[in-house]
Amino acid sequence: MEKDIKAKSENEKNMPQESAMKRRTLLKALVGIPVLGVFAFELFRKWTYDHEKRSRVIKELGLENIKAPAVMKSSSSKSDLLRIGLIGYGSRAVSHANGLGYMLPETVEAMKKNDTIKDWLAQEDLNVAITGICDVFDLHAENGLATARSEYRAGGAAPSKLPVKRYMSYQEMLDDKEIDAVMIATPDHHHAPITTAAAKAGKHVYCEKSPAHSEEQLYEMCDTVKNSKIVYQLGHQITQSVIFQQAKDIIKKDILGKITLIETTTNRNTADGAWIRHLDKNGKPKPGDEKSIDWAQWLGHAPKVPFSVDRYYNWTKFFDYDIGLIGQLFTHEFDSVNQLLRIGIPKSVVSSGGIYYWKDNRDMPDVLNCVFEYPDRELTLLYSATLGNSRSRGRVFMGHDASMEIGSAISITADGDSTRYQKQIESGLIDPTVPMVSFNPNRGSIDAVTSATEKYYAARGLTTTTINGVNVDVTYLHIKEWIDCIRNGKTPSANIEKAFEEGVACLMAHKSYVEKRRTEWDPVSRKIV
């Protein structure tokens, strides 16, 4: 052993140059190793810092327990097949049919081609059959019939073998014992009368917003539905998004402080967004004439006017059939706020606006601001809408300590003058100029936003990923809730009481705009004054 070492060292002495060169080569070759060591150490420090900061923000806000709800509950009992009739088969009814698990064969083929059919096919079967279609326009009715008879079904369901019937009027459908429930997607002036008739006939109702076109119709509808045994659901799908569950928790945990102002907006700047929809891509009028459309039935209680493609497709523009932005879009905003805070009927409303951009034959204003006062709740709900500018203004709940914006994601930003977060803001833990917490349904968890670009993307709702999530259609969830309630006798989220509150708030705002005065709700006589 000793000899060996001696020999070796002698060897080295003999070739000192070569050995030194070898050592130098080795050192040169391994130059990256210490750099990597420092890198690993710094990476660990950075990771720990971010992680701690993240969890400290979440912890200080008491948000540790907020998590994405588990995947949807499967319907408890589906044994009894529900036979559904669709009243009005326009574009909204197509979404209803899709939610029920039915789709037009041509659409399925097209979606198969561009690989977008997966989410729909994965949708759970609700064990329902579309057995009736009622539409005043032959073309729409035929689309409905073809959809109801389609071979393609979502959730691996077998095609419905039940006959599908076209009804020439909704009364005819409601008289038929072979129909258990109806979904109403007609122009708005029919919503309340059809719902009232359906409740009298004992058919469950899923009706698109807005709830009613006039006070009398609203009161009659609500009384009839309440005195019946039917399950009523107003068509507001957006609060079915999982983020509304998170938003509820955030409000419950008082993260925002005292909320005194809620700002809701509509920001559109296209002809389609302004409900000019009677022309096709080539600028030619869409199909439909007096031969193929039962115009008298379409008008219903509305004043008699000659048929026009403009009125048929663009009915939203006219107060005879709708209450404009308030009925079409504010309804969703009201429901979002009412589902979260249960604000109910406002004490007073002031609306103001005008037709400033879309100078056509419309009644509805294209710029509209409505202020809803809730003195008992010590808050104001503001609705600000424009059809002449698409700057995104969001939907924001403003509290003394923080603001919460809810869109497709939630982002919460601390207020610079917050009392609650004063210390954290001073210590630099919370930066009031960027969102402190965001929740994105596709990311599955609540997150304190740390990196600069992430903050930027979160603020813009650009962090959306579809990597792990299956996209679930919110309309489907809303329909599913209604159908589950029919089967287990529970009350759905957009029930008749909430529809009443929404209906009153909307009609107050509309009346204020039309009569150019402040309207109030008289809780004793239960009337708008």
Place this chain on the structure above:
Amino acid sequence: MKDTTGFTPMQRYVLVALRLLIGWHILYEGFSKLLIPNWSSMGFLSESKWILAGFSKWIISSPGVLHAVDFLNTWGLILIGLGLILGLFTKAAAISGSILLFVYYLNNPPLIGLEYSVPTEGSYLIISKTLIEAVALVALAVFPSGLFAGLDIYVQKFRDRTN
């Protein structure tokens, strides 16, 4: 290329330092994507302008493709970063890094008339730091900096022996 003689020590030091710095940057770019839960290139790609805009849109439109791009991008960055720091297969690492950075540059070049909603941290006109880094990697690829200092010394020896 295999001849490392004819360089002054200063030239060698500077080139190796440049390689280590860029390697560090690219390695961290890769790891930072691993550390952000569910990181996705979607935000970056959705901002894409100019000639690659259509291609980026196609990537985003398909979750499968987006997922693959995210995976390749993250691990590509990590491997390139490791290669540059260790001086291992330096030329291949420098060339692939340069191509990757050039693709980033082409997705959002600061050309006149192209406006981005993501703020940049500097002021750029046509030339951005990304482009400069891409060209710096080309420089590294044409000099044998892995043979000045790096595991490529042994790779070279192994090759010489097998040849």
